[in-house]
Structures are given as structure tokens and as C-alpha cells.
Amino acid sequence: MSTSDLEALRNKLDEINVQILELISNRAEIVEKIGIEKQKQGIPRFDPVRESRMLENLVQKNKGPFDDATVRHLFKQIFKASLELLEEEHKKHLLVTRKRKHEDTVIHIKGVGIGGPDKVLVAGPCTVESYGQMYEVAASLKAQGVTILRGGAYKSRTSPYDFQGLGKEGLEILHKVGGQFGMITVSEIMDSSELELAGQYIDMVEIGAKNMQNFSLLKAVGDSGIPVLLKRGNSATLEELLLSAEYIVSRGNAQVILMERGIRTYEKWTRNTLDISAVPILKKESHLPVLVDLSHSTGRKDIVLPCAKAALAAGADGLLVEVHPDPSISLSDGQQQLDLKQFAEFYRDLNAFQPFGS
Numbered sequence: 001m002s003t004s005d006l007e008a009l010r011n012k013l014d015e016i017n018v019q020i021l022e023l024i025s026n027r028a029e030i031v032e033k034i035g036i037e038k039q040k041q042g043i044p045r046f047d048p049v050r051e052s053r054m055l056e057n058l059v060q061k062n063k064g065p066f067d068d069a070t071v072r073h074l075f076k077q078i079f080k081a082s083l084e085l086l087e088e089e090h091k092k093h094l095l096v097t098r099k100r101k102h103e104d105t106v107i108h109i110k111g112v113g114i115g116g117p118d119k120v121l122v123a124g125p126c127t128v129e130s131y132g133q134m135y136e137v138a139a140s141l142k143a144q145g146v147t148i149l150r151g152g153a154y155k156s157r158t159s160p161y162d163f164q165g166l167g168k169e170g171l172e173i174l175h176k177v178g179g180q181f182g183m184i185t186v187s188e189i190m191d192s193s194e195l196e197l198a199g200q201y202i203d204m205v206e207i208g209a210k211n212m213q214n215f216s217l218l219k220a221v222g223d224s225g226i227p228v229l230l231k232r233g234n235s236a237t238l239e240e241l242l243l244s245a246e247y248i249v250s251r252g253n254a255q256v257i258l259m260e261r262g263i264r265t266y267e268k269w270t271r272n273t274l275d276i277s278a279v280p281i282l283k284k285e286s287h288l289p290v291l292v293d294l295s296h297s298t299g300r301k302d303i304v305l306p307c308a309k310a311a312l313a314a315g316a317d318g319l320l321v322e323v324h325p326d327p328s329i330s331l332s333d334g335q336q337q338l339d340l341k342q343f344a345e346f347y348r349d350l351n352a353f354q355p356f357g358s
């Protein structure tokens, strides 16, 4: 074969390359149209049966020189690329992603911006136990500049025999004490039936880890427009967390704050495993504020400061930490709650590391 023969063959190959590129690009445009139609009909994007049938059809028509396994492999790469296109398209449409809204969402409540330049701290006891208890905690927190007070009125307890919370009375106490100290109040709700009542007493609701995929609750909170702290489920992927947030935002409520609160792993020395990598990933993927729950993730008092520093260094917009006047007699989660002295030391050292806005 002469050099000119080789050149001619290569030119032919270049032409075929371009033809293949045009064909797979046209194919991709059809896949995108299928993807949009599937989204409208609520059909899953990935269809392994369909892909398997196409591969069988292709190998039946395979005349070589590639063997069937190679033909399957080549087309599986095309299917994989097509699916990634659909996934990217899908993400592009999610209201919670930066593909839809690049700039950070800042949620303003009573003059406090969550998700803005100032870091925020949500603090308070696991459970509202009494007016005196809440007053003592709020007084101490407010004196140190903390402005977001939390306390559980409805408790999502693993055992039905554990304290379930004061319910409406707990909301009333939180509302009263929050008002006395001019603090933003937040408390978990377990069911959409509690939402209207909560809206009368508190500034923000919390959807706990166990309810992250309680879709009827998510929809109700979406319809309500109330600011919401959405906690990651302890076995939830970050994508599932964002899709749960999408339930809320897609119903018109953009005031959603994401919370990393630890995930269930095999580790025994912490209550859950604080997934620090969740913070930069969520900040990259979504414009929503991201907070980190130091208490439910670690389940300990002695490591909240280094974990807080790690969370802030990873880009968290704020933190949650549980504080109780006397954790040894608390009705729930005593082992993880800081007492007032421990909190003061924690907050002093934390501010030395990163000044807190509230």
C-alpha cells in the first residue's frame, strides 16, 4: 500500500467519524425529547428492558468484524452517555439546583439572614420540658448573641414508650420565651395536621430526619410557605435530600434550609457519622443554605468544637447544637446536650475560630 493509499483510507475514516458524530448527536437529541416526555408522564428515565432489547437487536444484525461483546460494550457507552444527558437535563430542571438559580438563597427571618455572609447558630434543648427550662436556656443563649432558639414540642422517638413531647403546650412555651428574648423559634413538626398550629407559634418548622421523605408533609410545608429546616434522613442520599427539598420548593415555598445531621454507618463511637463531604457537595449542587447538626450527628459533647470548625471550613452556613440547663435530667438525648457552661466555652472558642453573626 502506498502512502497515498493510506492517506485516502484515513480521509475516508475521518468522513465516517464525522458521520458517526452526527448520528449519535441526532440520537442524543431524540433521547432528550424522550426524557422530557418521560418526565411529563412520570416514567423513570432509565429503562434497562428497553436497552436490553436494543442490544439484542443490534447483535442479531452484527456482521463483524467486532464481536457481539464489543458491540454491546460500544452501545452501552452510548446508552450511558444518553442517560447522563437525561440526568443532567433533569437536574437542570430541579428548582433547588444551581443550574436553575446560581446565586445563594438567603432566607431572612426577623432580620437574620440564613445563607448569607453571616454564619448562624441554632441552639436549644432537644425537648421543651418546661417554661423555666426554656427561659433559663434562652436567657443564657441570648446573652451570648445567639438569636435562633430551638426546642422539640413533638418528638419523633424511636420507641413509643419514650417521651413524645408536650405538643401544643411546648409550642406555647417556645413562643412565649422566644418572644421575651426576641429570638427566632424553630421546632419539629411530625405531621401536616400540626402545621397550622405551629405556624401560629413559631417562625420556622423543622422536618426531622425520619420525615425527610414524608411526602405529604413536604407538600403541606410547601403549600404553607413557612421557613423550613429540612434534615437529611440517616440513610438518605444527598440526591434524595435535594429531591425532598424540591417537593417543598416546587409547591411555592423557597424558604428551605438543608441540614446535614449525620448518616447511619457501622461506627459505634458516634451516634451517626457526620458526613462533612455533604456540605461542599450540597453547596455546589444547590443554592439553598446548608446547616450542620453537631448534636444528632456526633451524639457527643466532647467533639462538637472540632466538628463545628470542620463544618464551617467545609462551607456550612451555620450550625445546630443542643443545649440544656442540666442534660443529666433531660427527658431525651441527655448524652449529647451541652450544659450552659459547656456551651459558653464552645461558643467562645467557636467565635475565636469564626465570628458568628447570630
Ligand SMILES: C=C(O[C@@H]1C=C(C(=O)O)C=C[C@H]1O)C(=O)O
Pocket: 031, 034, 035, 045, 046, 047, 048, 050, 051, 078, 079, 080, 082, 083
Ligand atoms: C431513550 C430512552 O431512555 C433511556 C436511554 C436509552 C437510550 O439511550 O437508548 C434507552 C433507554 C433508557 O435507559 C428510552 O427509554 O427509550
